[in-house]
Amino acid sequence: MSNINDKIRQIAKETEPELIHIRRELHQYPELGIDLPKTHEIISRELHKIPGLKIREHAAGGYGLIAELKGKKEHGKNVLLRADIDALPLEEKMESTYKSRHDGRMHACGHDGHATWLIGAAKILAQLTDEFGGCIRFAFQPGEEVGLGADTMIEEDKVLEDPKMDMAFAAHGWPSVESGKIGIVRRYAFGCVGDFKVRIIGKKGHASWPEQTIDPIAAANEIYQHIPAILTRTISGTEPKIMSVTYMQAGDVNVRNIIPQDCVFGGTMRAVKREVLEKMKTELEKEIKGICQVYGTSYQADIRIHGGSVKNAPELLNGVKKSVADVLGKENVYIIEEDNLGGENFAEYSCRVPAVYMFIGIKPEEKEAIPGLHSPEYQFDDTVLAGAAAAFANIAIHGCMGELKEN
Incomplete structure (x- = not known):
């Protein structure tokens, strides 16, 4: 040849x-x-x-x-x-x-x-x-x-x-x-690609009286802090995987004394195996539901896997x-x-x-x-x-x- x-x-x-x-x-x-x-x-x-x-x-x-x-x-x-x-x-x-x-x-x-x-x-x-x-x-x-x-x-x-x-x-x-x-x-x-968008819905109010509000930012932050546990405690450490929050938005940058009604965050998740990504999706849904129950918020979650x-x-x-x-x-x-x-x-x-x-x-x-x-x-x-x-x-x-x- x-x-x-x-x-x-x-x-x-x-x-x-x-x-x-x-x-x-x-x-x-x-x-x-x-x-x-x-x-x-x-x-x-x-x-x-x-x-x-x-x-x-x-x-x-x-x-x-x-x-x-x-x-x-x-x-x-x-x-x-x-x-x-x-x-x-x-x-x-x-x-x-x-x-x-x-x-x-x-x-x-x-x-x-x-x-x-x-x-x-x-x-x-x-x-x-x-x-x-x-x-x-x-x-x-x-x-x-x-x-x-x-x-x-x-x-x-x-x-x-x-x-x-x-x-x-x-x-x-x-x-x-x-x-x-x-x-x-x-x-x-x-890898196999997924993404997520989550809206945490609380109760808006004056920041001086937080007890009269339900803070969606606190709930969103708690979910964010739990993401490493999803990756390391529920899925084998030998599996290549990533879950990254790439944006979080809440409130008005010009208003400093109001706890907002909602907080939106989202990002991407990746794994080489689809079944691992499916597990990540399930565990993220569980974390969102459980944390929102603790904080008294409601939520809307759109979590998708693409191909x-x-x-x-x-x-x-x-x-x-x-x-x-x-x-x-x-x-x-x-x-x-x-x-x-x-x-x-x-x-x-x-x-x-x-x-x-x-x-x-x-x-x-x-x-x-x-x-x-x-x-x-x-x-x-x-x-x-x-x-x-x-x-x-x-x-x-x-x-x-x-x-x-x-x-």
């Missing part, structure tokens, strides 16, 4: 200037959620330049795209490659010639890069159809940041069917991984690592032992077919650290685009040829 590896590297190198241009154009037109007309236009334009691609536009309810490339060998498996393509409601702080042209919107999670390296993989693979059989499908999914797009592509667009996909792959630009390297989490690339976790398929892990090493070098791919508790609705794919999600480094070697995801100072490293495209292309070829799975 060394000849194929050389071809992949060569094509990737030749397409690098074009990929950088595409990424920077996408960066200038960040769009939110599933309403991505300009993003769709740019991706569609680039896909139509690639010979042999069968393209389905306006997927995922409007602005997603699905492209398909068939290999020329007689037999092969079917592989899905997926990229998310939406942006975030942030004002970009970094100055560049390709800075966001949309006020209050920014590609602060690198989805412009994700879309671009998938286009790059398609460009490479279109020149190598003699090397594989089966089908490679490219899914450009909107709405990931708001938890949308994946279910629509799967349920309505049937992206995993006709022909049935045998495996799926995706990746994220990762600020803690060095540029030129790819990290692959051994178990959970992303599942992204667990990398163990039978694909070594094959994916080797495929990446073949084009980027053994020293540039490694296994990450620690589970990650971020959230990603690629879980909708990975719970249906064996899948692997990779972290592609975007931290320049000379920098100790760079701004993280969802930061207004986030910066993508364009030097990684060609390598990422090459890695995806080689994974897809090996996947189609049945050379990734360990029995």
Whole structure:
């Protein structure tokens, strides 16, 4: 396969200037959620330049795209490659010639890069159809940041069917991984995500006579103080999990002598296993109910769990690592032992077919650290685009040829 590896590297190198241009154009037109007309236009334009691609536009309810490339060998498996393509409601702080042209919107999670390296993989693979059989499908999914797009592509667009996909792959630009390297989490690339919003309802009154009031802030604070006990006393300490209160609001900042009627707080909770998150939800509900009874308050609680976790398929892990090493070098791919508790609705794919999600480094070697995801100072490293495209292309070829799975 060394000849194929050389071809992949060569094509990737030749397409690098074009990929950088595409990424920077996408960066200038960040769009939110599933309403991505300009993003769709740019991706569609680039896909139509690639010979042999069968393209389905306006997927995922409007602005997603699905492209398909068939290999020329007689037999092969079917592989899905997926990229998310939406942006975030942030004002970009970094100055560049390709800075966001949309006020209050920014590609602060690198989805412009994700879309671009998938286009790059398609460009490479279109020149190598003699090397594989089966089908490679490219899914450009909107709405990931708001938890949308994946279910629509799967349920309505049937992206995993006709022909049935045998495996799926995706990746994220990762600020803690060095540029030129790819990290692959051994178990959970992303966790299961939940959130909560709680309103504690007391009795409003003058702060000089607290005995005539029912203080919702005191009850909310007591619940907040009990959250560590939920995590450490009701669930095994070996289970990765987080519950964080991210806001608490009560009263009027201009009025200092009134105990307010209510206090609202909320936040996020994460675990790698859904059953652990379900337990956290149950225990939080019990704490809220019990503490409100003690304080004499009433409450309204909205506690939700969204989807599942992204667990990398163990039978694909070594094959994916080797495929990446073949084009980027053994020293540039490694296994990450620690589970990650971020959230990603690629879980909708990975719970249906064996899948692997990779972290592609975007931290320049000379920098100790760079701004993280969802930061207004986030910066993508364009030097990684060609390598990422090459890695995806080689994974897809090996996947189609049945050379990734360990029995």
